[in-house]
Amino acid sequence: MKRYVARGAVAAALAGAALVGCGEQQESASRNPSPAAGSTSGTSTAGTSPAPGRIAVTKDGRVGAPGTVCVMPVSFEPAPDWKPKPVPRLAADxxxxxxxxxxxxxxxCEIDAKPAGHLGYxxxxxxxxxxxxxxxxLESFVGADRTASRATYRETKAGSLPAAEVVYETYSKLLDESKQEHALAVVTPRGTLVLHLGGLDTQEHQDMLPAYELAKRSMRLAS
Incomplete structure:
Protein backbone atom coordinates (compact mmCIF):
# COMPACT_ATOMS: atom_id res chain seq x y z
CA MET A 1 0.00 0.00 0.00
CA LYS A 2 2.84 2.39 0.88
CA ARG A 3 4.28 2.00 -2.61
CA TYR A 4 1.05 3.03 -4.33
CA VAL A 5 0.45 5.95 -1.98
CA ALA A 6 3.96 7.20 -2.73
CA ARG A 7 3.45 6.78 -6.46
CA GLY A 8 0.25 8.84 -6.29
CA ALA A 9 1.93 11.59 -4.30
CA VAL A 10 4.83 11.81 -6.73
CA ALA A 11 2.53 11.84 -9.75
CA ALA A 12 0.57 14.77 -8.32
CA ALA A 13 3.71 16.71 -7.50
CA LEU A 14 5.28 16.09 -10.89
CA ALA A 15 2.33 17.69 -12.63
CA GLY A 16 3.03 21.06 -11.03
CA ALA A 17 6.80 20.97 -10.64
CA ALA A 18 8.95 23.82 -11.92
CA LEU A 19 12.63 22.85 -11.57
CA VAL A 20 14.75 19.82 -12.43
CA GLY A 21 16.38 17.46 -9.95
CA CYS A 22 19.09 14.82 -9.90
CA GLY A 23 20.67 12.02 -7.86
CA GLU A 24 18.42 9.83 -5.77
CA GLN A 25 15.78 12.61 -5.70
CA GLN A 26 15.50 12.70 -9.51
CA GLU A 27 12.14 10.96 -9.39
CA SER A 28 10.85 12.50 -6.11
CA ALA A 29 8.35 15.31 -5.77
CA SER A 30 10.74 18.08 -4.78
CA ARG A 31 13.45 17.26 -7.33
CA ASN A 32 11.71 16.17 -10.48
CA PRO A 33 10.57 19.47 -11.95
CA SER A 34 10.67 20.66 -15.52
CA PRO A 35 12.90 23.54 -16.64
CA ALA A 36 11.72 26.37 -18.79
CA ALA A 37 12.04 25.77 -22.51
CA GLY A 38 14.61 27.75 -24.44
CA SER A 39 17.38 27.62 -21.80
CA THR A 40 20.85 26.19 -22.30
CA SER A 41 22.86 23.76 -20.20
CA GLY A 42 25.83 26.04 -19.64
CA THR A 43 28.35 23.46 -20.93
CA SER A 44 30.77 23.84 -23.78
CA THR A 45 28.47 21.76 -25.97
CA ALA A 46 25.48 24.00 -25.40
CA GLY A 47 24.24 26.12 -28.28
CA THR A 48 21.49 28.54 -28.98
CA SER A 49 18.07 27.06 -28.28
CA PRO A 50 15.33 27.40 -30.86
CA ALA A 51 13.05 30.39 -30.68
CA PRO A 52 9.57 29.77 -29.19
CA GLY A 53 7.45 27.72 -31.54
CA ARG A 54 10.35 25.88 -33.18
CA ILE A 55 10.44 22.11 -32.94
CA ALA A 56 12.54 20.40 -30.28
CA VAL A 57 13.89 17.73 -32.62
CA THR A 58 15.22 17.66 -36.16
CA LYS A 59 13.08 16.80 -39.15
CA ASP A 60 14.16 13.19 -38.88
CA GLY A 61 12.98 13.12 -35.26
CA ARG A 62 16.37 13.40 -33.57
CA VAL A 63 17.36 15.52 -30.59
CA GLY A 64 20.82 16.80 -29.72
CA ALA A 65 22.00 18.34 -33.00
CA PRO A 66 22.60 22.10 -33.41
CA GLY A 67 19.29 23.93 -33.76
CA THR A 68 17.36 21.55 -31.52
CA VAL A 69 16.15 22.43 -28.05
CA CYS A 70 18.93 20.35 -26.44
CA VAL A 71 22.37 20.67 -28.01
CA MET A 72 24.69 17.83 -27.02
CA PRO A 73 27.84 16.05 -28.24
CA VAL A 74 25.58 13.36 -29.73
CA SER A 75 22.12 13.14 -31.21
CA PHE A 76 19.59 10.34 -30.92
CA GLU A 77 15.96 9.52 -31.52
CA PRO A 78 13.56 10.00 -28.58
CA ALA A 79 10.66 7.60 -28.10
CA PRO A 80 7.21 8.71 -29.28
CA ASP A 81 5.58 11.26 -26.95
CA TRP A 82 8.72 11.69 -24.82
CA LYS A 83 9.36 15.44 -24.61
CA PRO A 84 12.93 16.82 -24.57
CA LYS A 85 13.61 19.97 -22.58
CA PRO A 86 16.83 21.88 -21.94
CA VAL A 87 18.07 22.44 -18.41
CA PRO A 88 18.35 26.08 -17.35
CA ARG A 89 21.79 27.46 -16.67
CA LEU A 90 22.04 28.26 -12.98
CA ALA A 91 24.50 30.55 -11.24
CA ALA A 92 27.17 28.72 -9.28
CA ASP A 93 25.91 30.24 -6.03
CA CYS A 109 18.83 17.74 -21.29
CA GLU A 110 15.97 15.76 -19.84
CA ILE A 111 13.42 13.87 -21.86
CA ASP A 112 10.15 13.65 -19.97
CA ALA A 113 8.24 10.37 -20.06
CA LYS A 114 5.04 11.70 -18.50
CA PRO A 115 3.35 12.48 -21.85
CA ALA A 116 3.94 8.81 -22.74
CA GLY A 117 2.33 7.65 -19.49
CA HIS A 118 5.42 6.98 -17.34
CA LEU A 119 6.96 8.56 -14.24
CA GLY A 120 10.56 9.20 -15.12
CA TYR A 121 13.11 10.87 -17.35
CA LEU A 138 30.49 5.70 -15.90
CA GLU A 139 32.44 4.74 -12.80
CA SER A 140 32.72 8.43 -11.94
CA PHE A 141 29.01 8.96 -12.57
CA VAL A 142 27.86 6.00 -10.47
CA GLY A 143 30.39 6.78 -7.75
CA ALA A 144 28.84 10.22 -7.29
CA ASP A 145 25.67 8.57 -5.91
CA ARG A 146 26.26 7.42 -2.35
CA THR A 147 23.27 5.07 -2.51
CA ALA A 148 24.48 3.22 -5.64
CA SER A 149 25.19 -0.51 -5.36
CA ARG A 150 25.36 -3.75 -7.34
CA ALA A 151 26.87 -2.05 -10.41
CA THR A 152 27.57 -4.27 -13.42
CA TYR A 153 29.56 -2.74 -16.29
CA ARG A 154 30.06 -3.89 -19.86
CA GLU A 155 31.54 -2.61 -23.10
CA THR A 156 28.97 -1.94 -25.82
CA LYS A 157 28.10 0.30 -28.77
CA ALA A 158 25.80 3.32 -28.85
CA GLY A 159 24.91 3.33 -32.52
CA SER A 160 28.37 2.91 -34.01
CA LEU A 161 30.10 4.75 -31.16
CA PRO A 162 32.25 2.87 -28.63
CA ALA A 163 30.43 2.98 -25.31
CA ALA A 164 30.20 1.49 -21.87
CA GLU A 165 27.01 0.62 -20.04
CA VAL A 166 26.13 0.00 -16.42
CA VAL A 167 23.14 -1.51 -14.66
CA TYR A 168 22.97 -0.72 -10.96
CA GLU A 169 20.64 -0.01 -8.06
CA THR A 170 19.99 3.05 -5.94
CA TYR A 171 18.05 3.33 -2.71
CA SER A 172 14.84 5.38 -2.70
CA LYS A 173 13.95 6.91 0.67
CA LEU A 174 10.55 7.80 -0.75
CA LEU A 175 9.61 4.16 -1.37
CA ASP A 176 12.00 2.65 1.21
CA GLU A 177 13.34 0.22 -1.39
CA SER A 178 16.05 -0.15 -3.99
CA LYS A 179 15.36 0.55 -7.65
CA GLN A 180 17.13 -0.28 -10.88
CA GLU A 181 19.01 2.26 -13.02
CA HIS A 182 20.70 2.13 -16.46
CA ALA A 183 23.35 4.44 -17.86
CA LEU A 184 25.72 4.50 -20.82
CA ALA A 185 28.68 6.72 -21.63
CA VAL A 186 30.40 7.83 -24.82
CA VAL A 187 33.52 10.00 -25.23
CA THR A 188 33.45 12.33 -28.23
CA PRO A 189 35.61 15.18 -29.57
CA ARG A 190 33.01 17.58 -28.15
CA GLY A 191 32.95 16.07 -24.67
CA THR A 192 31.77 13.09 -22.68
CA LEU A 193 28.09 12.23 -22.40
CA VAL A 194 26.30 9.96 -19.95
CA LEU A 195 22.74 8.97 -20.83
CA HIS A 196 20.85 7.88 -17.73
CA LEU A 197 17.47 6.25 -17.23
CA GLY A 198 16.00 6.23 -13.74
CA GLY A 199 12.32 6.00 -12.89
CA LEU A 200 10.16 6.10 -9.81
CA ASP A 201 10.74 2.41 -9.09
CA THR A 202 12.09 -0.71 -10.79
CA GLN A 203 8.79 -1.53 -12.51
CA GLU A 204 8.52 1.97 -13.95
CA HIS A 205 12.15 1.78 -15.00
CA GLN A 206 11.68 -1.49 -16.84
CA ASP A 207 8.59 -0.14 -18.59
CA MET A 208 10.72 2.74 -19.91
CA LEU A 209 13.67 0.63 -21.08
CA PRO A 210 12.51 0.56 -24.75
CA ALA A 211 12.98 4.35 -24.88
CA TYR A 212 16.51 4.01 -23.50
CA GLU A 213 17.32 1.25 -26.00
CA LEU A 214 15.99 3.37 -28.89
CA ALA A 215 18.22 6.29 -27.88
CA LYS A 216 21.17 3.92 -27.53
CA ARG A 217 20.90 2.25 -30.93
CA SER A 218 20.12 5.51 -32.76
CA MET A 219 22.98 7.51 -31.19
CA ARG A 220 25.56 9.22 -33.39
CA LEU A 221 27.86 12.23 -33.23
CA ALA A 222 25.95 15.48 -33.45
CA SER A 223 26.61 17.37 -36.64
Whole structure:
Protein backbone atom coordinates (compact mmCIF):
# COMPACT_ATOMS: atom_id res chain seq x y z
CA MET A 1 0.00 0.00 0.00
CA LYS A 2 2.84 2.39 0.88
CA ARG A 3 4.28 2.00 -2.61
CA TYR A 4 1.05 3.03 -4.33
CA VAL A 5 0.45 5.95 -1.98
CA ALA A 6 3.96 7.20 -2.73
CA ARG A 7 3.45 6.78 -6.46
CA GLY A 8 0.25 8.84 -6.29
CA ALA A 9 1.93 11.59 -4.30
CA VAL A 10 4.83 11.81 -6.73
CA ALA A 11 2.53 11.84 -9.75
CA ALA A 12 0.57 14.77 -8.32
CA ALA A 13 3.71 16.71 -7.50
CA LEU A 14 5.28 16.09 -10.89
CA ALA A 15 2.33 17.69 -12.63
CA GLY A 16 3.03 21.06 -11.03
CA ALA A 17 6.80 20.97 -10.64
CA ALA A 18 8.95 23.82 -11.92
CA LEU A 19 12.63 22.85 -11.57
CA VAL A 20 14.75 19.82 -12.43
CA GLY A 21 16.38 17.46 -9.95
CA CYS A 22 19.09 14.82 -9.90
CA GLY A 23 20.67 12.02 -7.86
CA GLU A 24 18.42 9.83 -5.77
CA GLN A 25 15.78 12.61 -5.70
CA GLN A 26 15.50 12.70 -9.51
CA GLU A 27 12.14 10.96 -9.39
CA SER A 28 10.85 12.50 -6.11
CA ALA A 29 8.35 15.31 -5.77
CA SER A 30 10.74 18.08 -4.78
CA ARG A 31 13.45 17.26 -7.33
CA ASN A 32 11.71 16.17 -10.48
CA PRO A 33 10.57 19.47 -11.95
CA SER A 34 10.67 20.66 -15.52
CA PRO A 35 12.90 23.54 -16.64
CA ALA A 36 11.72 26.37 -18.79
CA ALA A 37 12.04 25.77 -22.51
CA GLY A 38 14.61 27.75 -24.44
CA SER A 39 17.38 27.62 -21.80
CA THR A 40 20.85 26.19 -22.30
CA SER A 41 22.86 23.76 -20.20
CA GLY A 42 25.83 26.04 -19.64
CA THR A 43 28.35 23.46 -20.93
CA SER A 44 30.77 23.84 -23.78
CA THR A 45 28.47 21.76 -25.97
CA ALA A 46 25.48 24.00 -25.40
CA GLY A 47 24.24 26.12 -28.28
CA THR A 48 21.49 28.54 -28.98
CA SER A 49 18.07 27.06 -28.28
CA PRO A 50 15.33 27.40 -30.86
CA ALA A 51 13.05 30.39 -30.68
CA PRO A 52 9.57 29.77 -29.19
CA GLY A 53 7.45 27.72 -31.54
CA ARG A 54 10.35 25.88 -33.18
CA ILE A 55 10.44 22.11 -32.94
CA ALA A 56 12.54 20.40 -30.28
CA VAL A 57 13.89 17.73 -32.62
CA THR A 58 15.22 17.66 -36.16
CA LYS A 59 13.08 16.80 -39.15
CA ASP A 60 14.16 13.19 -38.88
CA GLY A 61 12.98 13.12 -35.26
CA ARG A 62 16.37 13.40 -33.57
CA VAL A 63 17.36 15.52 -30.59
CA GLY A 64 20.82 16.80 -29.72
CA ALA A 65 22.00 18.34 -33.00
CA PRO A 66 22.60 22.10 -33.41
CA GLY A 67 19.29 23.93 -33.76
CA THR A 68 17.36 21.55 -31.52
CA VAL A 69 16.15 22.43 -28.05
CA CYS A 70 18.93 20.35 -26.44
CA VAL A 71 22.37 20.67 -28.01
CA MET A 72 24.69 17.83 -27.02
CA PRO A 73 27.84 16.05 -28.24
CA VAL A 74 25.58 13.36 -29.73
CA SER A 75 22.12 13.14 -31.21
CA PHE A 76 19.59 10.34 -30.92
CA GLU A 77 15.96 9.52 -31.52
CA PRO A 78 13.56 10.00 -28.58
CA ALA A 79 10.66 7.60 -28.10
CA PRO A 80 7.21 8.71 -29.28
CA ASP A 81 5.58 11.26 -26.95
CA TRP A 82 8.72 11.69 -24.82
CA LYS A 83 9.36 15.44 -24.61
CA PRO A 84 12.93 16.82 -24.57
CA LYS A 85 13.61 19.97 -22.58
CA PRO A 86 16.83 21.88 -21.94
CA VAL A 87 18.07 22.44 -18.41
CA PRO A 88 18.35 26.08 -17.35
CA ARG A 89 21.79 27.46 -16.67
CA LEU A 90 22.04 28.26 -12.98
CA ALA A 91 24.50 30.55 -11.24
CA ALA A 92 27.17 28.72 -9.28
CA ASP A 93 25.91 30.24 -6.03
CA UNK A 94 22.30 29.24 -6.68
CA UNK A 95 20.92 26.89 -4.00
CA UNK A 96 19.55 24.77 -6.84
CA UNK A 97 22.81 24.52 -8.80
CA UNK A 98 23.87 21.26 -7.15
CA UNK A 99 20.68 19.57 -8.36
CA UNK A 100 21.87 19.91 -11.95
CA UNK A 101 25.29 18.44 -11.24
CA UNK A 102 26.26 14.83 -10.67
CA UNK A 103 29.92 14.43 -9.85
CA UNK A 104 31.84 16.07 -12.74
CA UNK A 105 28.78 16.05 -15.01
CA UNK A 106 26.29 18.81 -15.78
CA UNK A 107 22.71 18.06 -16.71
CA UNK A 108 22.20 19.18 -20.31
CA CYS A 109 18.83 17.74 -21.29
CA GLU A 110 15.97 15.76 -19.84
CA ILE A 111 13.42 13.87 -21.86
CA ASP A 112 10.15 13.65 -19.97
CA ALA A 113 8.24 10.37 -20.06
CA LYS A 114 5.04 11.70 -18.50
CA PRO A 115 3.35 12.48 -21.85
CA ALA A 116 3.94 8.81 -22.74
CA GLY A 117 2.33 7.65 -19.49
CA HIS A 118 5.42 6.98 -17.34
CA LEU A 119 6.96 8.56 -14.24
CA GLY A 120 10.56 9.20 -15.12
CA TYR A 121 13.11 10.87 -17.35
CA UNK A 122 15.86 9.99 -19.77
CA UNK A 123 18.61 12.45 -18.82
CA UNK A 124 21.74 13.48 -20.69
CA UNK A 125 24.71 14.56 -18.56
CA UNK A 126 27.81 16.14 -20.12
CA UNK A 127 31.40 16.82 -19.18
CA UNK A 128 33.79 19.01 -21.15
CA UNK A 129 36.56 16.41 -21.17
CA UNK A 130 37.23 14.46 -24.37
CA UNK A 131 39.82 12.20 -22.76
CA UNK A 132 39.44 9.03 -20.75
CA UNK A 133 37.30 6.00 -21.44
CA UNK A 134 33.53 5.47 -21.39
CA UNK A 135 33.99 2.96 -18.55
CA UNK A 136 35.90 5.49 -16.43
CA UNK A 137 33.20 8.09 -17.08
CA LEU A 138 30.49 5.70 -15.90
CA GLU A 139 32.44 4.74 -12.80
CA SER A 140 32.72 8.43 -11.94
CA PHE A 141 29.01 8.96 -12.57
CA VAL A 142 27.86 6.00 -10.47
CA GLY A 143 30.39 6.78 -7.75
CA ALA A 144 28.84 10.22 -7.29
CA ASP A 145 25.67 8.57 -5.91
CA ARG A 146 26.26 7.42 -2.35
CA THR A 147 23.27 5.07 -2.51
CA ALA A 148 24.48 3.22 -5.64
CA SER A 149 25.19 -0.51 -5.36
CA ARG A 150 25.36 -3.75 -7.34
CA ALA A 151 26.87 -2.05 -10.41
CA THR A 152 27.57 -4.27 -13.42
CA TYR A 153 29.56 -2.74 -16.29
CA ARG A 154 30.06 -3.89 -19.86
CA GLU A 155 31.54 -2.61 -23.10
CA THR A 156 28.97 -1.94 -25.82
CA LYS A 157 28.10 0.30 -28.77
CA ALA A 158 25.80 3.32 -28.85
CA GLY A 159 24.91 3.33 -32.52
CA SER A 160 28.37 2.91 -34.01
CA LEU A 161 30.10 4.75 -31.16
CA PRO A 162 32.25 2.87 -28.63
CA ALA A 163 30.43 2.98 -25.31
CA ALA A 164 30.20 1.49 -21.87
CA GLU A 165 27.01 0.62 -20.04
CA VAL A 166 26.13 0.00 -16.42
CA VAL A 167 23.14 -1.51 -14.66
CA TYR A 168 22.97 -0.72 -10.96
CA GLU A 169 20.64 -0.01 -8.06
CA THR A 170 19.99 3.05 -5.94
CA TYR A 171 18.05 3.33 -2.71
CA SER A 172 14.84 5.38 -2.70
CA LYS A 173 13.95 6.91 0.67
CA LEU A 174 10.55 7.80 -0.75
CA LEU A 175 9.61 4.16 -1.37
CA ASP A 176 12.00 2.65 1.21
CA GLU A 177 13.34 0.22 -1.39
CA SER A 178 16.05 -0.15 -3.99
CA LYS A 179 15.36 0.55 -7.65
CA GLN A 180 17.13 -0.28 -10.88
CA GLU A 181 19.01 2.26 -13.02
CA HIS A 182 20.70 2.13 -16.46
CA ALA A 183 23.35 4.44 -17.86
CA LEU A 184 25.72 4.50 -20.82
CA ALA A 185 28.68 6.72 -21.63
CA VAL A 186 30.40 7.83 -24.82
CA VAL A 187 33.52 10.00 -25.23
CA THR A 188 33.45 12.33 -28.23
CA PRO A 189 35.61 15.18 -29.57
CA ARG A 190 33.01 17.58 -28.15
CA GLY A 191 32.95 16.07 -24.67
CA THR A 192 31.77 13.09 -22.68
CA LEU A 193 28.09 12.23 -22.40
CA VAL A 194 26.30 9.96 -19.95
CA LEU A 195 22.74 8.97 -20.83
CA HIS A 196 20.85 7.88 -17.73
CA LEU A 197 17.47 6.25 -17.23
CA GLY A 198 16.00 6.23 -13.74
CA GLY A 199 12.32 6.00 -12.89
CA LEU A 200 10.16 6.10 -9.81
CA ASP A 201 10.74 2.41 -9.09
CA THR A 202 12.09 -0.71 -10.79
CA GLN A 203 8.79 -1.53 -12.51
CA GLU A 204 8.52 1.97 -13.95
CA HIS A 205 12.15 1.78 -15.00
CA GLN A 206 11.68 -1.49 -16.84
CA ASP A 207 8.59 -0.14 -18.59
CA MET A 208 10.72 2.74 -19.91
CA LEU A 209 13.67 0.63 -21.08
CA PRO A 210 12.51 0.56 -24.75
CA ALA A 211 12.98 4.35 -24.88
CA TYR A 212 16.51 4.01 -23.50
CA GLU A 213 17.32 1.25 -26.00
CA LEU A 214 15.99 3.37 -28.89
CA ALA A 215 18.22 6.29 -27.88
CA LYS A 216 21.17 3.92 -27.53
CA ARG A 217 20.90 2.25 -30.93
CA SER A 218 20.12 5.51 -32.76
CA MET A 219 22.98 7.51 -31.19
CA ARG A 220 25.56 9.22 -33.39
CA LEU A 221 27.86 12.23 -33.23
CA ALA A 222 25.95 15.48 -33.45
CA SER A 223 26.61 17.37 -36.64
Missing amino acids: SPLASWTKHGPFDLA LRAWVQNSSTGTPRAA
